[in-house]
Amino acid sequence: xxxxxxxxxxxxxxxxxxxxxxxxxxxxxxxxxxxxxxxxxxxxxxxxxxxxxxxxxxxxxxxxxxxxxxxxxxxxxxxxxxxxxxxxxxxxxxxxxxxxxxxxxxxxxxxxxxxxxxxxxxxxxxxxxxxxxxxxxxxxxxxxxxxxxxxxxxxxxxxxxxxxxxxxxxxxxxxxxxxxxxxxxxxxxxxxxxxxxxxxxxxxxxxxxxxxxxxxxxxxxxxxxxxxxxxxxxxxxxxxxxxxxxxxxxxxxxxxxxxxxxxxxxxxxxxxxxxxxxxxxxxxxxxxxxxxxxxxxxxxxxxxxxxxxxxxxxxxxxxxxxxxxxxxxxxxxxxxxxxxxxxxxxxxxxxxxxxxxxxxxxxxxxxxxxxxxxxxxxxxxxxxxxxxxxxxxxxxxxxxxxxxxxx
Amino acid sequence: xxxxxxxxxxxxxxxxxxxxxxxxxxxxxxxxxxxxxxxxxxxxxxxxxxxxxxxxxxxxxxxxxxxxxxxxxxxxxxxxxxxxxxxxxxxxxxxxxxxxxxxxxxxxxxxxxxxxxxxxxxxxxxxxxxxxxxxxxxxxxxxxxxxxxxxxxxxxxxxxxxxxxxxxxxxxxxxxxxxxxxxxxxxxxxxxxxxxxxxxxxxxxxxxxxxxxxxxxxxxxxxxxxxxxxxxxxxxxxxxxxxxxxxxxxxxxxxxxxxxxxxxxxxxxxxxxxxxxxxxxxxxxxxxxxxxxxxxxxxxxxxxxxxxxxxxxxxxxxxxxxxxxxxxxxxxxxxxxxxxxxxxxxxxxxxxxxxxxxxxxxxxxxxxxxxxxxxxxxxxxxxxxxxxxxxxxxxxxxxxxxxxxxx
Numbered sequence: 001x002x003x004x005x006x007x008x009x010x011x012x013x014x015x016x017x018x019x020x021x022x023x024x025x026x027x028x029x030x031x032x033x034x035x036x037x038x039x040x041x042x043x044x045x046x047x048x049x050x051x052x053x054x055x056x057x058x059x060x061x062x063x064x065x066x067x068x069x070x071x072x073x074x075x076x077x078x079x080x081x082x083x084x085x086x087x088x089x090x091x092x093x094x095x096x097x098x099x100x101x102x103x104x105x106x107x108x109x110x111x112x113x114x115x116x117x118x119x120x121x122x123x124x125x126x127x128x129x130x131x132x133x134x135x136x137x138x139x140x141x142x143x144x145x146x147x148x149x150x151x152x153x154x155x156x157x158x159x160x161x162x163x164x165x166x167x168x169x170x171x172x173x174x175x176x177x178x179x180x181x182x183x184x185x186x187x188x189x190x191x192x193x194x195x196x197x198x199x200x201x202x203x204x205x206x207x208x209x210x211x212x213x214x215x216x217x218x219x220x221x222x223x224x225x226x227x228x229x230x231x232x233x234x235x236x237x238x239x240x241x242x243x244x245x246x247x248x249x250x251x252x253x254x255x256x257x258x259x260x261x262x263x264x265x266x267x268x269x270x271x272x273x274x275x276x277x278x279x280x281x282x283x284x285x286x287x288x289x290x291x292x293x294x295x296x297x298x299x300x301x302x303x304x305x306x307x308x309x310x311x312x313x314x315x316x317x318x319x320x321x322x323x324x325x326x327x328x329x330x331x332x333x334x335x336x337x338x339x340x341x342x343x344x345x346x347x348x349x350x351x352x353x354x355x356x357x358x359x360x361x362x363x364x365x366x367x368x369x370x371x372x373x374x375x376x377x378x379x380x381x382x383x384x385x386x387x388x389x390x391x392x393x394x395x396x397x398x399x400x401x402x403x404x405x406x407x
Numbered sequence: 408x409x410x411x412x413x414x415x416x417x418x419x420x421x422x423x424x425x426x427x428x429x430x431x432x433x434x435x436x437x438x439x440x441x442x443x444x445x446x447x448x449x450x451x452x453x454x455x456x457x458x459x460x461x462x463x464x465x466x467x468x469x470x471x472x473x474x475x476x477x478x479x480x481x482x483x484x485x486x487x488x489x490x491x492x493x494x495x496x497x498x499x500x501x502x503x504x505x506x507x508x509x510x511x512x513x514x515x516x517x518x519x520x521x522x523x524x525x526x527x528x529x530x531x532x533x534x535x536x537x538x539x540x541x542x543x544x545x546x547x548x549x550x551x552x553x554x555x556x557x558x559x560x561x562x563x564x565x566x567x568x569x570x571x572x573x574x575x576x577x578x579x580x581x582x583x584x585x586x587x588x589x590x591x592x593x594x595x596x597x598x599x600x601x602x603x604x605x606x607x608x609x610x611x612x613x614x615x616x617x618x619x620x621x622x623x624x625x626x627x628x629x630x631x632x633x634x635x636x637x638x639x640x641x642x643x644x645x646x647x648x649x650x651x652x653x654x655x656x657x658x659x660x661x662x663x664x665x666x667x668x669x670x671x672x673x674x675x676x677x678x679x680x681x682x683x684x685x686x687x688x689x690x691x692x693x694x695x696x697x698x699x700x701x702x703x704x705x706x707x708x709x710x711x712x713x714x715x716x717x718x719x720x721x722x723x724x725x726x727x728x729x730x731x732x733x734x735x736x737x738x739x740x741x742x743x744x745x746x747x748x749x750x751x752x753x754x755x756x757x758x759x760x761x762x763x764x765x766x767x768x769x770x771x772x773x774x775x776x777x778x779x780x781x782x783x784x785x786x787x788x789x790x791x792x793x794x795x796x797x798x799x800x801x802x803x804x805x806x807x808x809x810x811x812x813x814x
Contacts, residue, residue, distance in 0.1 A: 001641035001665050002612050008580055009671065010546070013521040016674040043471035051474070055462040064450035067458070067656035102509055102658070102680050109679045113545065114420040118525075134678040138520065139417070173415055205409050234408035249474035251509070251684040258408050264416065267423040271541040272679075273510045277658040280684060 011118060012138050034389035035357040039183065039332055040380045042307075045300045046247050050292050051283065058282045070278035072270050074100025074254070078285035082240070082254060091229045096259050099266060102276045104213060104241035104253030108132050110268045111209055111237075112139035115173045121165070123175040123206075125153045127335075127364030127373070129183045132176055132211060143366035144172060152189040153177055155196035162204045174207040179227055181214040181331025184364045184375035188329055191224050198231045207261075210238040214331035216245045216297060219305035221329040234258030242284060244332060244379075245297055250280035304332070310383040311376070311390060318394035320401060325376075332379040335361065338372040338397065345371070347400050356392040418525060419545050441796035442764040446590065446739055447787040449714075452707045453654050457699050458690065465689045477685035479677050481507025481661070485692035489647070489661060498636050503666050506673060509683045511620060511648035511660030515539050517675045518616055518644075519546035522580045528572070530582040530613075532560045534742075534771030534780070536590045539583055539618060550773035551579060559596035560584055562603035569611045581614040586634055588621040588738025591771045591782035595736055598631050605638045614668075617645040621738035623652045623704060626712035628736040641665030649691060651739060651786075652704055657687035711739070717790040718783070718797060725801035727808060732783075739786040742768065745779040745804065752778070754807050763799040 002008070058066050073079065076095075083095045101107045108131065116122070118140030124133065126145035133143055146153050146161060158175070165172060175197065179189040189197075201208050210227045228238040237257035242250060255265055269275075287293055308328065315325055322339040336358075338344060344360045351357060361373025376393075378386055409415070465473050480486065483502075490502045508514045515538060523529070525547030531540065533552035540550055553560050553568060565582070572579065582604065586596040596604075608615050617634045635645040644664035649657060662672055676682075694700055715735065722732055729746040743765075745751060751767045758764060768780025783800075785793055 001667070002614055004612060005667055008522060008614070010520065010522055010524045010527075013671055013675065016671070016678075018674050018677065040476060043475060046470060046474040048466050048470035048474070051470075052463050052466045055466070056459050059455050059459045059462070063455035063458075064453060065656075067453040067455070067654040068450060069447060069650075069655045105678070106680050113417065115415060115417055117417045120417075131678065131681070138675065138678045205411060207409055207415070243476075247474040247686075248476045249472075249684055249686040251680060251682070260408070260412055264420055264423070267425050268420065268545065270425065271423075271512070271538065271545045272516045273513050273658060274538070275658070277656055277684060277687060279654075279656040279687060 011140060016138060033352070033355045033357055034381055034385045034392065036376045036378070036381065036389055036393075037357040037359050038380055039377055041244055041248060041300070041332075042303060042379055045296070045303060047287075047292060047296045050287065050296075054283050054286050054290070054292075058279070058286055062282055066279045066282045068278065070275040070281065072266050072275050074276060075278060075281035075285055077289070078281050081285055081288045086256060089229070090225065091256070092232060093256060097262060098254055098256050099262055099269070100276050100281060101253040101255060101265075101269065102273055103243065103251045104211065104239040105131055105135065106269070106272070107239040107253055107255045107265075108135035108209075108211070109138070110265055110272065111174070112136045112141060113268050114264045115207070116141040121170055121172040123158065123161070123172050124366060125177060125182070125185075126367065127184050127361060127370055128176065128366065129178060129211065130363055133366055136176070141173070145366045148185060148187065150187065151193045152179065152182060152185070152187045153193070153197060155193060155200060158197060159200050162200065162206075166204065171204065172206060174209050175201055176209045176211065177227070178211045179224065180212055181217065181328050181333070183214070183331070184333050184335055184359070184361065186326040186328030186331060186334040188221075188224060191230065194224065194227050194230050198227060198235065201235055208236040210236050212238055213241045213244050217301055217304060217332070218330035219301060219308060228256055234261070237261055245300065246284065246287075246293060250284060252276060252280060252284055304379050307378045307381075307383055307386055308334075311378045311386045314387040314390035318391050320394065320398050322401075323397060332377055334376050334378065336374040336376055338374070340372055342400060343371050344374045347374070347396055350399055351393060351396040354392045354396050356389045356396065358393070418547060423545060440759070440762045440764055441788055441792045441799065443783045443785070443788065443796055444764040444766045445787055446784055448651055448655060448707070448739075449710060449786055452703070452710060454694075454699060454703045457694065457703075461690050461693050461697070461699075465686070465693055469689055473686045473689045475685065477682040477688065479673050479682050481683060482685060482688035482692055484696070485688050488692055488695045493663060496636070497632065498663070499639060500663060504669060505661055505663050506669055506676070507683050507688060508660040508662060508672075508676065509680055510650065510658045511618065511646040512538055512542065513676070513679070514646040514660055514662045514672075515542035515618070516545070517672055517679065518581070519543045519548055520675050521671045522614070523548040528577060528579040530565065530568070530579050531773060532584065532589065532592075533774065534591050534768060534777055535583065535773065536585060536618065537770055540773055543583070548580070552773045555592060555594065557594065558600045559586065559589060559592070559594045560600070560604060562600060562607060565604060566607050569607065569613075573611065578611065579613060581616050582608055583616045583618065584634070585618045586631070587619055588624065588735050588740070590621070590738070591740050591742055591766070591768065593733040593735030593738060593741040595628075595631060598637065601631065601634050601637050605634060605642060608642055615643040617643050619645055620648045620651050624708055624711060624739070625737035626708060626715060635663055641668070644668055652707065653691065653694075653700060657691060659683060659687060659691055711786050714785045714788075714790055714793055715741075718785045718793045721794045721797035725798050727801065727805050729808075730804060739784055741783050741785065743781040743783055745781070747779055749807060750778050751781045754781070754803055757806055758800060758803040761799045761803050763796045763803065765800070
């Protein structure tokens with residue numbers, strides 16, 4: 001073994017940490033723990049029988065190309081079907097505006113590779129998806145966090161921040177947002193806020209990355225148009241994925257963007273993995289083509305809707321005064337806020353003893369704030385577990401409040 | 408659209424080009440062209456019927472976990488099976504030394520991310536796999552090419568180069584080699600050469616990346632031990648893949664390395680795609696577990712052996728004097744050398760007119776040399792096409808030699 005491994009690492013590798021969440025998930029995989037920590041879809045939402053049929057069909061009909069290398073841009077039919085879905089929503093795009101990625105996480109990674117030099121700044125929410133921050137920081141990107149109000153990223157603070165940065169000759173490379181059912185906050189940006197942010201981005205000539213894994217999981221309320229559509233000039237690039245609305249086990253995501261940006265993603269992807277697995281792409285395309293996707297999506301939405309309702313009810317039933325939470329209209333997460341002087345890390349230790357787990361909100365805050373916040377997932381556990389888990393969580397909070405740690 | 412896209416690109420993105428080969432492949436996909444250009448396995452080698460059965464079995468037995476997110480390190484069973492195969496070969500490793508990647512191309516990309524700062528140098532062969540050079544250059548790595556003799560990378564030139572670099576205070580980050588049936592040269596390093604290179608790497612305290620996609624495709628001659636085994640200290644990391652010995656359409660590769668290096672790869676992979684698709688990993692594991700892999704591999708080896716023989720015979724039958732070629736003992740490629748004053752690019756134009764395609768050898772030479780060389784793939788076309796294609800190629804060469812371009 002070489003004797004200087006730590007010395008020869010790139011600056012990127014020197015700063016790399018294992019994901020807090022993924023490491024934490026390992027600790028919470030005891031059978032008796034009710035875990036609200038992950039961001040996993042419910043396994044009961046996976047259309048196993050249909051996928052058996054479709055897999056056989058693909059191997060019968062297109063086995064040779066499904067098992068061969070594919071185009072870097074992705075499977076033509078899958079791109080067409082996804083493009084059509086966006087067109088039906090109102091987006092003015094063609095297949096040339098959409099390429100398949102190996103998960104939308106790859107989209108975040110490639111965005112980092114394409115836009116960030118070491119030390120470059122970018123804008124993100126306070127809070128923001130940890131995997132985005134991780135991907136960008138692996139290219140030396142430096143996050144500039146913008147606080148949230150009930151409508152998501154505050155546009156007044158965004159403008160103020162950009163103005164200050166401009167005065168100092170610092171223009172961030174992009175604004176990273178999750179407009180629908182934000183991870184971790186569970187907040188959806190109304191259209192007026194989306195428009196404000198687009199306007200500011202235009203004023204300062206900055207790209208927007210619209211990360212949209214949960215958009216199709218709306219339980220109630222009205223869909224807000226995608227920022228890609230509201231902009232319609234190519235200022236916005238949008239990331240999508242099957243992970244929460246179909247299956248994560250295929251690792252299929254995609255990006256919708258201006259052709260000039262798509263070109264950069266294709267080039268960057270080539271040296272990263274040549275292409276996304278054609279086998280799973282073709283299965284997904286056939287699954288969509290046969291109309292099975294929308295049927296299953298409806299089932300998922302109903303399931304998560306019920307799970308969320310049970311959880312919100314349990315919060316109301318069990319939570320002590322001083323605790324507040326978001327009421328997401330869709331997605332997988334809600335966000336809990338403890339009284340200001342409480343630390344969710346202290347709570348975590350008690351909660352684990354009481355067999356319930358969550359993720360510290362602070363890990364989603366690039367400035368280390370949010371110590372009194374927590375992310376709660378409601379999609380993975382069943383309804384009963386959601387209720388019991390919240391009860392345990394409430395008991396833990398009460399114990400912490402009373403400073404009486406029961407073990 | 409922002410008005411300054413080209414300006415806000417990272418230095419990496421500014422240097423990115425679409426892969427010459429992948430772009431070229433698009434041009435040569437006319438039905439009437441016999442293409443020796445790609446590096447594709449023969450579709451007839453894909454075990455479609457077995458994969459139908461296995462896919463159904465996986466969905467029946469482990470559907471929920473196959474379609475869910477998985478561990479970044481990869482599927483436990485697949486890692487165990489692959490580890491066992493290496494142990495049987497003589498490698499002293501445990502499952503902790505092996506993690507699954509989304510193609511071995513991802514291994515090259517992550518190696519770049521982990522070890523290269525912009526401007527860092529690394530050693531590669533003249534010639535070398537283009538996808539390796541592309542991945543490293545996407546992190547700003549600068550190749551230092553070492554010429555080949557009939558045994559692969561010349562150790563005398565390697566030592567000379569490293570000595571000179573050391574004098575100038577420049578230590579390259581790693582040595583990139585493909586010891587078995589090298590792409591594009593078709594050369595296999597004998598053990599004495601492997602040992603020489605390991606010794607030099609130790610002397611200068613440099614890691615070795617052993618890229619090994621073709622190793623198991625040996626038609627004849629004796630297997631040379633892996634550099635990982637010959638070293639056995641962790642100086643070497645080895646990349647493997649199913650793409651040439653099973654199916655490329657799953658995009659499954661892996662790395663074998665010292666635990667300290669594995670740790671870096673796991674961290675880097677987390678922000679890149681979270682995990683490799685569990686669905687295809689579980690299918691592959693089951694396929695190997697049931698003993699189907701080795702049976703099919705034997706079939707592939709026999710098929711490519713015959714294809715190579717037909718091609719070598721055709722070379723002998725048709726090639727004019729002054730042309731030489733390697734006689735690979737396995738793998739997918741052989742390398743053709745035209746007389747020194749001839750340019751393969753001139754030949755390419757004639758060859759395309761005669762409906763035969765290949766890849767210019769120069770694209771594999773980081774210093775732009777090799778203008779009179781060409782890479783020829785013998786795995787994708789059938790035996791008859793291999794013979795006819797070589798005849799067309801020989802005709803093209805003769806035409807170029809006679810300076811009589813027939814159209």
